[in-house]
Amino acid sequence: MLVVAALGGNALQQRGQPLTAQVQRENVKVAAGALAEIVKAGHQLVITHGNGPQVGLLALQAAAYNPGETYPLDVLGAQTAGMIGYLVEQELENALQSDCPIATLLTQVLVDRNDPAFQTPTKFIGPVYSQHEAEARAAEGGWHIAQDGDKWRRVVASPQPLDIPDLQVIQLLVKQNVVVICNGGGGIPVIRDANNCLQGIEAVIDKDLSSAFLAKQLGADALLLLTDVEAVYHGFGTPEAKPLSTLTVAESHALNLPAGSMGPKITAACNFAESGGFSAIGRLSEALSLLAGDAGTHIVSEHAEPAVKVSD
Numbered sequence: 001m002l003v004v005a006a007l008g009g010n011a012l013q014q015r016g017q018p019l020t021a022q023v024q025r026e027n028v029k030v031a032a033g034a035l036a037e038i039v040k041a042g043h044q045l046v047i048t049h050g051n052g053p054q055v056g057l058l059a060l061q062a063a064a065y066n067p068g069e070t071y072p073l074d075v076l077g078a079q080t081a082g083m084i085g086y087l088v089e090q091e092l093e094n095a096l097q098s099d100c101p102i103a104t105l106l107t108q109v110l111v112d113r114n115d116p117a118f119q120t121p122t123k124f125i126g127p128v129y130s131q132h133e134a135e136a137r138a139a140e141g142g143w144h145i146a147q148d149g150d151k152w153r154r155v156v157a158s159p160q161p162l163d164i165p166d167l168q169v170i171q172l173l174v175k176q177n178v179v180v181i182c183n184g185g186g187g188i189p190v191i192r193d194a195n196n197c198l199q200g201i202e203a204v205i206d207k208d209l210s211s212a213f214l215a216k217q218l219g220a221d222a223l224l225l226l227t228d229v230e231a232v233y234h235g236f237g238t239p240e241a242k243p244l245s246t247l248t249v250a251e252s253h254a255l256n257l258p259a260g261s262m263g264p265k266i267t268a269a270c271n272f273a274e275s276g277g278f279s280a281i282g283r284l285s286e287a288l289s290l291l292a293g294d295a296g297t298h299i300v301s302e303h304a305e306p307a308v309k310v311s312d
Helices: 021-040 052-065 073-095 131-141 167-175 207-218 249-254 263-274 284-292
Strands: 002-007 044-049 102-104 108-110 123-129 144-148 151-156 179-181 188-192 198-200 222-227 232-234 242-244 246-248 278-283 297-300
Touching: 002 021, 002 207, 002 284, 021 044, 021 073, 021 284, 044 073, 044 167, 044 207, 052 073, 052 123, 073 102, 073 179, 073 188, 123 131, 123 144, 131 144, 131 151, 167 179, 167 207, 207 222, 207 263, 222 263, 222 284, 246 249, 249 263, 249 297, 263 278, 263 297, 278 284
Parallel strands: 002 044, 002 222, 044 179, 102 179, 108 188, 222 278, 246 297
Antiparallel strands: 123 151, 144 151, 188 198, 232 242, 278 297
């Protein structure tokens, strides 16, 4: 079966870890080991990933170098997709002992320049700060900021994906049984101008929503949204918290989860489930068990059987 696996930020940097190349490589090595199990089980694999911490760090570095000429987010997104793709590709090749072809593709994703998201930024990028430091940086750099747990971070626009101009290339690679790493950071955000030419725009597309969109366009069988928690929880962060093994689309929407964290994962899983695909949210280390229906939270359409299993 064709599986689209979306790596959360924890695949590269766990909360509180320094954003160094070595830390990211060590985390990617763990992620690659889990993803390799899917390939070894005989499935085709397309990998997507986030870039929130990395794109924010590059923005800070660019601003420190020349505050008056900072690089736009689409260019920084392309840079992070190349960097992260390189790490994932190399570590997956090592985990599979170069037993199958792997390719990283910088992927443009079309958005609407009039998307309401440009007026209401919600996508977290960069490192975390205390409220005082975040407010100071926001005043200096013209940022929007929002609370992320007990810390604060920069937020940017996260428009909806409308099209993937590079889809045909991805399809060609999949047909040749290539493991494809694409839609990095949700894809490089682009719009079409009055002459129907593509150009970048300041945004960071949510990688989960973009992954669900890609999975539908590819006709994938399964969408795995891989993170650092074992499942979606009812009452997360409270003494009454309990993991949810199965949710219908209606039950998922009723949870009303935050836009900056689990909310996009639920929306993405619902979007793919409604198209007839198998959606699961759970821990990266349990990726193959998620695919088998033995771990995590599975999002099912209203008319699906309560227990959904996916076989080879």
